[in-house]
Amino acid sequence: MVKLSPPRRRDERRRQRARRNVINRLLEHRLIKRVSYEKYREKVRHVYDGPQGALLATCSLLSLHTPLGERLFRERKFDLRGVRRILDVGSGAGQLAKHLLKYADPEATITCFDLSHEMLRRARTRLKNARPRYLAADLTRLPFPDGAFDCVTCGYVLEHLPDPRDGLRELARVMMPGARMLLLTTEDNFGGAWTSRMWCCRTYNRRELAEICRGLGLDWSTELWFTRMHKVFRAGGICVEILRR
Numbered sequence: 001m002v003k004l005s006p007p008r009r010r011d012e013r014r015r016q017r018a019r020r021n022v023i024n025r026l027l028e029h030r031l032i033k034r035v036s037y038e039k040y041r042e043k044v045r046h047v048y049d050g051p052q053g054a055l056l057a058t059c060s061l062l063s064l065h066t067p068l069g070e071r072l073f074r075e076r077k078f079d080l081r082g083v084r085r086i087l088d089v090g091s092g093a094g095q096l097a098k099h100l101l102k103y104a105d106p107e108a109t110i111t112c113f114d115l116s117h118e119m120l121r122r123a124r125t126r127l128k129n130a131r132p133r134y135l136a137a138d139l140t141r142l143p144f145p146d147g148a149f150d151c152v153t154c155g156y157v158l159e160h161l162p163d164p165r166d167g168l169r170e171l172a173r174v175m176m177p178g179a180r181m182l183l184l185t186t187e188d189n190f191g192g193a194w195t196s197r198m199w200c201c202r203t204y205n206r207r208e209l210a211e212i213c214r215g216l217g218l219d220w221s222t223e224l225w226f227t228r229m230h231k232v233f234r235a236g237g238i239c240v241e242i243l244r245r
Helices: 006-027 037-049 056-062 065-074 095-103 117-127 164-174 190-199 206-215 228-232
Strands: 085-089 109-114 133-136 149-155 175-185 218-223 238-244
Touching: 006 190, 037 117, 056 065, 056 095, 056 117, 065 095, 085 095, 095 109, 095 117, 095 149, 109 117, 117 133, 149 164, 164 175, 164 206, 164 218, 206 218, 206 238
Parallel strands: 085 109, 085 149, 109 133, 149 175
Antiparallel strands: 175 238, 218 238
16 A cells, blocks of 8 residues: 655545535536526425425434434523524424524524415424414515524525525624524535535535625634534534624
8 A cells, every 4th residue: 555645645635625526516406506596586485385395394303403403402502591582594394493492591582484484384383382473584685673683593594595695694784793693504515415406505615604704793603513423524514603793
């Protein structure tokens, strides 16, 4: 076996990453880059209103995103204690809202919004709880005043925007200074590329997304991982606590 010198090992690792990136780009869904945002938004609404949306809660359970997501709150990796006004972005079937109801303080208000009316109906049916406020909204045009929330959860929604700035700018606007956000989104790796295929979304580069957030006054406070194994293999997508300056 021929041993490579450190510079040659670095070069080989770079070539391997480049090959993986090419494969990921070829696999990633491209509709979001080929049509207008209006047409793409209608496609997303159609996907989530239909059979795929109906299976979303089951898919989240089978992929372990629901139980692993709960660990973030149960173990206080993202601590809900003390927050008073929570915005759950793209609530879907209520996967994160279920954890918010369980781990947030009883007096905290919870506002759930989604682009799909059908997903909101499913969330109400699944949660069977009158505490959250539900409404249909577009992440790029939020119907809330400035500084309305001191906590935001945004789970696998940002990847449905061609440009993340459009959504992040609105989230920064409705967050009060010092507010915290739990952001989960797909990463530009093999697993993320497969996710983009199934849900007609895009992926994000971790470093580039962090830089975009900083430019909008949203600092990455802590990068979170579902388990140690996820951290070792850089799996599970981007999961980060963000602080509003």
